[in-house]
Amino acid sequence: MSDKSSDEEYIWSPHGKSVSHLTSSEHIMSDERKEIIRQALEFDIIDIRTSTGYRGDLLVEITTMDPNVSQSLKEISENLGLETVIHKSDLMIYKIYCITASTNGYEFK
Numbered sequence: 001m002s003d004k005s006s007d008e009e010y011i012w013s014p015h016g017k018s019v020s021h022l023t024s025s026e027h028i029m030s031d032e033r034k035e036i037i038r039q040a041l042e043f044d045i046i047d048i049r050t051s052t053g054y055r056g057d058l059l060v061e062i063t064t065m066d067p068n069v070s071q072s073l074k075e076i077s078e079n080l081g082l083e084t085v086i087h088k089s090d091l092m093i094y095k096i097y098c099i100t101a102s103t104n105g106y107e108f109k
Contacts, residue, residue, distance in 0.1 A: 032080045036060050036098050039076050043069045046093070058100040063093060070094035 033050065040048055040062045047063040060082075064070055070086050073096045077084040083099040 030058070030100055032082055033058060033060055033098070033100060035080055036062075036073070036077050036082060040073055043073065045069065060098040062096040062098070064096070065093055067094060070096050073098075 044066055045064045049061045051059050074084045077098040085097045087095045
């Protein structure tokens, strides 16, 4: 009979990396993400969220209805070294996605 804790350790440690060593598992926010949030709060925004993607990528999502704000935030984000994408919905709502790519995250195979 196998030890359950060692089985779980194996499941969560593919390729010799522990999940606790992923960028998203550090439990601290990078300076770039903090700065884009600080900058976004100076603009007319609707919402701001942070999350982690399935590969461990870290995401800041900012929502606004002003196209000028979306362009300004995109420039600020890119100057901070974040990958940035703007999505415009049919309702004239702009979502700015500022992505900090994780170099040690896992991808679906």
